[in-house]
Amino acid sequence: MTIGAERYGTRADTVVFLVCLVLSLVALALPEALRTPLAAGLRRTVLLPAVAVESQAASSREHRQNILALRAQRDSLALAATQVPELQAENAQLRALLQLRGRLATGFVTAEVLHQAGLTDGLTLLLSAGRDEGIVPLSPVVSPNGLLGMVMAVDVHTSVVMAWTHPDFRVSAMVRGGKIFGVVASRRGETAGEVMELRGVAYRDSLPPGTPVVTSGLGGVFPRGIPLGTVQGMLSESAGWERTYLLRPAAHPAQASHVLVLSASVAGEEMEPAFDTMPGRSDTATAEAPSVRR
Amino acid sequence: MKPAAPRLKLAAVVLVLVAAHFALRPRLFPSRFAPDFVLVALLFFAIRSRPGAGAVAGFLVGLLTDAVAPTTFGATAIALTIVGYAAGWLKAVVFADNLLVTAVFVFAASWVRDLLELVASNALRSGSLGTQLLLQSPASALSTAAAAVVALLLFRGWLRSAPAL
Numbered sequence: 001m002t003i004g005a006e007r008y009g010t011r012a013d014t015v016v017f018l019v020c021l022v023l024s025l026v027a028l029a030l031p032e033a034l035r036t037p038l039a040a041g042l043r044r045t046v047l048l049p050a051v052a053v054e055s056q057a058a059s060s061r062e063h064r065q066n067i068l069a070l071r072a073q074r075d076s077l078a079l080a081a082t083q084v085p086e087l088q089a090e091n092a093q094l095r096a097l098l099q100l101r102g103r104l105a106t107g108f109v110t111a112e113v114l115h116q117a118g119l120t121d122g123l124t125l126l127l128s129a130g131r132d133e134g135i136v137p138l139s140p141v142v143s144p145n146g147l148l149g150m151v152m153a154v155d156v157h158t159s160v161v162m163a164w165t166h167p168d169f170r171v172s173a174m175v176r177g178g179k180i181f182g183v184v185a186s187r188r189g190e191t192a193g194e195v196m197e198l199r200g201v202a203y204r205d206s207l208p209p210g211t212p213v214v215t216s217g218l219g220g221v222f223p224r225g226i227p228l229g230t231v232q233g234m235l236s237e238s239a240g241w242e243r244t245y246l247l248r249p250a251a252h253p254a255q256a257s258h259v260l261v262l263s264a265s266v267a268g269e270e271m272e273p274a275f276d277t278m279p280g281r282s283d284t285a286t287a288e289a290p291s292v293r294r
Numbered sequence: 295m296k297p298a299a300p301r302l303k304l305a306a307v308v309l310v311l312v313a314a315h316f317a318l319r320p321r322l323f324p325s326r327f328a329p330d331f332v333l334v335a336l337l338f339f340a341i342r343s344r345p346g347a348g349a350v351a352g353f354l355v356g357l358l359t360d361a362v363a364p365t366t367f368g369a370t371a372i373a374l375t376i377v378g379y380a381a382g383w384l385k386a387v388v389f390a391d392n393l394l395v396t397a398v399f400v401f402a403a404s405w406v407r408d409l410l411e412l413v414a415s416n417a418l419r420s421g422s423l424g425t426q427l428l429l430q431s432p433a434s435a436l437s438t439a440a441a442a443v444v445a446l447l448l449f450r451g452w453l454r455s456a457p458a459l
Contacts, residue, residue: 016346017379020353024375027357028368028414035367042361050316051362057320064321114320115328116363123365166365254326 036153043155051114051158055128058112062258108260109133111159115254122254125149125161129261135159138221140262146227146250146275147171147215148259159261163253164196164228173198173228174216180205181216184228184247196229196247203241207231213247223262227251227275303452304342311335311445327433329441330404332359336374337381337403337442338453345382352378366415373410377403391454393443400442404435 030038043051111129129135131154139151141161149163162169165186173184182201187194198213211231217224229247237243315331323329336355340348355378356371363370381403408431412423446453 010344010346013344013346013349013379013382017349017375020349020375020379021372024353024356024368024371026368027360027371028366030367039361039367042358047358047361050312053313054316054320057317061321114362115326116359124363126362 039160040153040155043158051126054114055112055158058114058128058257062112107263109135109263111135111259111261113253113256113259114158115257122252123163123166124152125163125253125256125259127151127159127161127259127261128157130155130157130159132156134263135261136264139264140222140226142226142260142262143251143256143258144275146229147222148251148253148256150221151261161253161259164249165194165253171222171228172216172218173213174224175207176212176214178216180207181218182213182245184213187246194249194252195232196249197235198231198245198247199242201243201245203237203243205243207234207243207245209233225275300452303449304339307445307449307452308335308339310449311338323437326430327437329437330434331441331445333374333377333404333407333438334400334442334445336378337400338445340378340381341385341399342453343382345379348378348380348382349375350378352376369411369415372414373407376410377407380406391446391450393446396446397439397443401432401435401439404438405431408434 027035027038109129111127111133114126114128116126125141125148127135127141135151135154137151137154141148141150147164149161149166149169151159152162153160164171164184167186169185171184172181174181180201182198184196184198187197198207201207209231213228213231215222215224215226215228227250229249232246232248235244235246311331312335315335319328319331332355336348336351339351343351352374353371356374357368359370359374360367381399384399405427409427412426
């Protein structure tokens with residue numbers, strides 16, 4: 001069946017189309033100060049039920065996955081039950097050795113990532129926790145593998161995260177040990193959004209591939225020691241001035257399903273020990289830093 | 295049958311698709327290549343409407359989509375306004391209840407939406423643009439087209455009788 005072959009667009013349709021197009025362009029050109037409250041207003045009103053349903057669906061999926069994981073763990077634990085005393089003793093020794101102080105025992109909020117269908121999912125993330133859960137703007141957002149981004153807008157029960165893949169994102173970084181500093185941003189160009197680059201490394205410092213790079217804590221937003229990535233190689237250098245390195249990210253926003261939003265109370269703390277003991281940490285990130293030539 | 299009944303059926307189908315987008319999609323599908331049920335709903339509406347109504351619907355859906363991913367607020371609105379208008383205009387050559395034509399139409403609309411959004415947002419460049427348009431967007435468009443075919447199979451009777459708005 002051919003629908004409405006007799007109903008091509010009229011002049012009124014064209015006018016309506018042009019008006020919508022102009023309004024879209026106006027929205028695109030809005031300054032940040034107007035754009036953010038407008039988007040927040042839509043999320044708080046029209047989109048509130050939709051976001052709530054999506055949040056519940058994401059929780060449901062996670063619970064289902066958790067049940068499967070718990071069943072597997074239960075079976076494994078049943079088999080390992082006979083070794084519990086030995087494991088406890090070993091665990092205590094390891095904790096003592098690592099001087100683990102449980103830095104993430106408090107000072108964070110858990111949230112699900114509500115992935116969207118648009119192309120820009122991964123540049124910004126919508127989280128299922130907001131002001132009522134204690135999230136404030138500029139809070140760092142991490143996964144067990146490393147830094148994902150920071151909160152840029154907060155609603156009552158949702159928040160928007162600017163991921164490190166966002167073109168405007170920057171974070172002060174350092175090589176483990178705090179000897180070499182730089183600024184990490186997403187790599188623009190051929191592999192935009194998939195890898196990072198470490199800029200502003202002093203020309204006298206040379207970083208071999210595999211060197212772990214973490215947040216430096218400078219600026220007071222991100223705590224020191226959150227994994228960012230590992231050096232893959234040098235991208236460019238300005239003779240006698242600075243070098244830029246390519247980093248493989250420790251955590252990718254598009255793959256995150258569950259995140260931790262750190263509170264301001266941990267902004268001044270050293271996070272490296274916490275990430276060293278977190279499960280799921282990649283081998284490359286936990287590996288000992290190769291020697292750095294100066 | 296009352297004249298309003300077919301319109302109500304179309305509205306019901308659109309509502310079911312929108313509900314599936316928020317309730318079903320996060321449970322069943324991986325995020326990156328998940329079908330975009332809202333785009334399917336928009337196209338089902340636009341293809342049975344006047345081009346102006348399709349443009350308005352596209353603008354509103356795009357604006358709301360931009361609100362939950364405000365990287366480039368307005369880019370999705372531009373893309374969906376054009377897609378909605380074009381879908382309403384192209385209905386003269388589209389066999390709306392033919393499965394294959396619907397699948398191709400939705401696939402093309404999804405890909406064009408991505409292309410327009412990329413151009414409007416200027417978020418990606420050069421090599422990554424090619425990867426997005428040649429690999430990721432087609433995969434996403436394929437799943438959206440499949441969702442459209444399933445929806446058409448489920449609601450074919452209701453959609454066939456839907457008149458122009």
